[in-house]
Amino acid sequence: MLSNLKAQPVDKILGLAAAYRADPRDTKVDLGVGVYKNAQGLTPVMRAIKVAEQRIVDEEQTKAYTGLAGDPAFSEAMAGLILGTDYPRERFAAVATPGGTGAIRQALELIQMASPDATVWLSNPTWPNHPSIMKYLGVPMGEYRYFDNATRAVDFAGMMADLEGVKAGDLVLLHGCCHNPTGANLNLTQWGEVADFLNARGAIPFIDIAYQGFGDGLEQDAAGVRLIASKVPEMLIAASCSKNFGIYRERTGVLMALSPSSAEQSLTQTNLQFLNRQNFSFPPDHGARLVSIILNDDALKTDWMQELEDVRLGMLDLRQQLADALRERSGSDRFGFIAEHRGMFSRLGASPEQVEAMREHNAIYMVGDSRLNIAGLNAQTVPILADAIIAAGV
Numbered sequence: 001m002l003s004n005l006k007a008q009p010v011d012k013i014l015g016l017a018a019a020y021r022a023d024p025r026d027t028k029v030d031l032g033v034g035v036y037k038n039a040q041g042l043t044p045v046m047r048a049i050k051v052a053e054q055r056i057v058d059e060e061q062t063k064a065y066t067g068l069a070g071d072p073a074f075s076e077a078m079a080g081l082i083l084g085t086d087y088p089r090e091r092f093a094a095v096a097t098p099g100g101t102g103a104i105r106q107a108l109e110l111i112q113m114a115s116p117d118a119t120v121w122l123s124n125p126t127w128p129n130h131p132s133i134m135k136y137l138g139v140p141m142g143e144y145r146y147f148d149n150a151t152r153a154v155d156f157a158g159m160m161a162d163l164e165g166v167k168a169g170d171l172v173l174l175h176g177c178c179h180n181p182t183g184a185n186l187n188l189t190q191w192g193e194v195a196d197f198l199n200a201r202g203a204i205p206f207i208d209i210a211y212q213g214f215g216d217g218l219e220q221d222a223a224g225v226r227l228i229a230s231k232v233p234e235m236l237i238a239a240s241c242s243k244n245f246g247i248y249r250e251r252t253g254v255l256m257a258l259s260p261s262s263a264e265q266s267l268t269q270t271n272l273q274f275l276n277r278q279n280f281s282f283p284p285d286h287g288a289r290l291v292s293i294i295l296n297d298d299a300l301k302t303d304w305m306q307e308l309e310d311v312r313l314g315m316l317d318l319r320q321q322l323a324d325a326l327r328e329r330s331g332s333d334r335f336g337f338i339a340e341h342r343g344m345f346s347r348l349g350a351s352p353e354q355v356e357a358m359r360e361h362n363a364i365y366m367v368g369d370s371r372l373n374i375a376g377l378n379a380q381t382v383p384i385l386a387d388a389i390i391a392a393g394v
């Protein structure tokens with residue numbers, strides 16, 4: 001049986017991490033996989049997480065199963081974080097999932113159950129796991145233009161032109177903030193236009209939000225999602241706690257579904273729980289418990305927000321340093337977009353050959369599409385990268 005298996009494509013981002021580890025040069029710079037790193041190159045456990053973990057050790061009475069939806073306190077806390085205080089609670093169903101990826105997977109399976117012919121539209125480019133999971137499940141896929149290679153900003157006219165192909169009942173996957181891989185994001189006016197368009201078309205927004213708090217701030221990064229939620233009858237939200245709580249390996253995420261009325265909410269909820277049961281029964285609890293402890297404790301929440309804000313501001317500062325270093329070296333403002341992008345990533349707009357040259361000559365590892373992880377930089381490596389970018393002729 002097992003000899004019938006075919007070789008599977010490796011994830012290009014994870015493949016790059018392996019190539020980086022194998023590189024013996026001690027000057028190497030890792031700007032690949034999307035994991036936050038501080039100036040020392042470490043991905044620390046956040047302070048509030050440490051305290052919450054100690055609280056679990058001290059106070060947890062049982063490790064018996066939770067419910068199929070996970071602990072409702074977690075979903076409730078996450079709904080508050082993403083949607084704020086003012087949202088139609090009675091129309092939202094939610095289940096905890098293994099990471100944001102688990103939420104995306106469960107969402108796609110829900111779409112297949114409810115609407116097998118619906119096309120799910122992805123931005124070009126997007127996180128490679130979106131098309132990969134969809135292809136694996138056989139979900140029909142559409143694509144809309146997103147990134148303008150000339151300006152390195154959102155090609156909003158191109159996006160709206162391509163969305164003209166969306167049919168009633170199709171889903172449009174949108175990154176809630178901090179677009180991966182480009183770093184280019186919609187402004188609030190554009191979010192409103194997208195919401196109005198989807199409403200007019202009878203299409204459904206599917207939001208993937210994995211970096212809330214990494215862009216313009218916790219509230220600001222959720223503004224687009226909140227605007228959409230206030231306007232549409234139905235939507236799906238797949239959220240990840242991996243980055244903003246720094247709990248990557250705990251596999252903590254949530255899938256939320258907004259139904260047109262409270263009457264459909266319980267039908268949606270039982271279907272989400274059914275899907276969890278088919279795939280893994282009960283979702284992981286440890287990370288979800290940490291998140292709900294923090295979000296329900298004023299002092300811990302304040303400390304978490306402060307640490308997250310420091311992370312965000314540190315990345316913004318690195319963006320500015322890199323943009324300044326490139327302005328000096330190029331004698332132009334053509335790299336100004338780096339300071340305009342938000343989140344962990346920027347797409348530089350370099351060719352695959354230029355990316356390869358920077359790897360070969362400068363031991364700088366960025367993804368082949370020229371996505372760089374800003375958090376992989378520090379004050380020492382910014383000038384090294386800037387020199388390499390200019391030398392590669394970007």
Ligand code: PLP
Binds near residue numbers: 098180210242248
């Ligand atoms: N969506 C996007 C756009 C991402 O970049 C990530 C990153 O890992 C995820 C979802 C899912 O993250 P995880 O499954 O680690 O929570």
Ligand code: TYF
Binds near residue numbers: 032035129
């Ligand atoms: O885009 C990234 O780098 C992160 C981490 O298969 C990641 O989202 C990368 C690849 C992958 C899972 C997570």
